[in-house]
Amino acid sequence: MEAADDTRSALLCNIQRFSVHDGPGARSVVFMKGCNLRCAWCHNPESINPNPELLFYAERCIGCGKCFAVCPSGAHVTREGRHIVDRERCVNCLRCADTCYAQALAVSGERVTVDELARQIVEEKPYYGSEGGVTFSGGESMLRIDFLEQILARCAKERVHCAIDTAGNVPWRSFERALAFSPMFLYDIKAADPQTHRRLTGADNARILENLARLSESGARIWIRAPYIPGFNHGEARAIADICSRVNAERVEIVGYHRLGESKYAALGRSGGIDPEPPSRAELEAVRDAFAERGVDAFI
Numbered sequence: 001m002e003a004a005d006d007t008r009s010a011l012l013c014n015i016q017r018f019s020v021h022d023g024p025g026a027r028s029v030v031f032m033k034g035c036n037l038r039c040a041w042c043h044n045p046e047s048i049n050p051n052p053e054l055l056f057y058a059e060r061c062i063g064c065g066k067c068f069a070v071c072p073s074g075a076h077v078t079r080e081g082r083h084i085v086d087r088e089r090c091v092n093c094l095r096c097a098d099t100c101y102a103q104a105l106a107v108s109g110e111r112v113t114v115d116e117l118a119r120q121i122v123e124e125k126p127y128y129g130s131e132g133g134v135t136f137s138g139g140e141s142m143l144r145i146d147f148l149e150q151i152l153a154r155c156a157k158e159r160v161h162c163a164i165d166t167a168g169n170v171p172w173r174s175f176e177r178a179l180a181f182s183p184m185f186l187y188d189i190k191a192a193d194p195q196t197h198r199r200l201t202g203a204d205n206a207r208i209l210e211n212l213a214r215l216s217e218s219g220a221r222i223w224i225r226a227p228y229i230p231g232f233n234h235g236e237a238r239a240i241a242d243i244c245s246r247v248n249a250e251r252v253e254i255v256g257y258h259r260l261g262e263s264k265y266a267a268l269g270r271s272g273g274i275d276p277e278p279p280s281r282a283e284l285e286a287v288r289d290a291f292a293e294r295g296v297d298a299f300i
């Protein structure tokens with residue numbers, strides 16, 4: 001298995017081009033693997049594990065049988081007429097992914113070097129326009145600060161605007177290192193109450209909120225993103241708005257739960273954990289009103 005902590009390279013889930021939802025202007029979003037939170041509603045589940053993982057999209061399988069032949073552990077099996085990957089048997093050697101021309105099998109986790117990623121980012125520079133650039137997301141891109149620092153330096157040299165999408169659960173020193181290159185931050189606030197935060201994400205939010213306050217004091221450009229998950233953090237709106245009101249944020253956005261991650265859970269052979277009904281427009285407007293009551297103008 002590849003090492004996840006090589007400082008000259010990083011494992012990416014993918015690079016999404018022409019995003020207009022991850023910072024100002026048109027952006028390339030670099031999704032890095034590895035996260036230290038376990039949000040119950042995570043819609044990028046393939047980014048949690050820091051190592052490469054096998055994805056199996058059963059609906060694309062044409063039944064050629066090649067993966068059955070190469071698998072050393074007999075993990076490709078047919079049960080009740082359906083081809084499945086038995087994850088208990090799979091040893092994650094990833095050999096089968098190379099044999100599948102139908103692209104039913106794939107690997108999440110492509111290793112790129114600083115040089116390779118910098119070259120791709122610079123090549124796409126004409127598409128960023130005056131406002132856009134590149135956003136480093138994940139997973140938690142700040143967990144790869146050694147790599148991130150190098151790529152931020154290369155982007156700064158090439159005058160490519162950088163944003164870091166973070167949940168903030170890393171040592172402040174990592175922020176200091178990133179701040180040397182003046183990126184902007186897309187900062188998630190998932191819950192205000194520490195116990196609720198722990199229940200929903202597996203971690204306390206003390207360090208997250210402390211980092212946010214220090215980031216605000218530093219004068220960094222900040223966009224706050226507050227996920228709204230009906231039935232999970234619905235009671236947190238006012239308290240999250242109060243946190244936002246103390247931060248020098250340029251923009252606050254309420255991001256409603258969606259189900260775009262569902263097919264990824266199936267491809268990873270995992271269950272999605274929770275499955276609330278995505279919020280209606282009226283529900284999101286009510287959350288926005290709760291923010292407004294606390295003096296915070298939020299986008300939905």
Ligand code: SF4
Binds near residue numbers: 064
């Ligand atoms: S190699 Fe791909 S298409 Fe062939 S059986 Fe395996 S998953 Fe299906």
Ligand code: SF4
Binds near residue numbers: 054
């Ligand atoms: S990744 Fe898993 S299913 Fe694929 S060949 Fe290796 S052991 Fe078999």
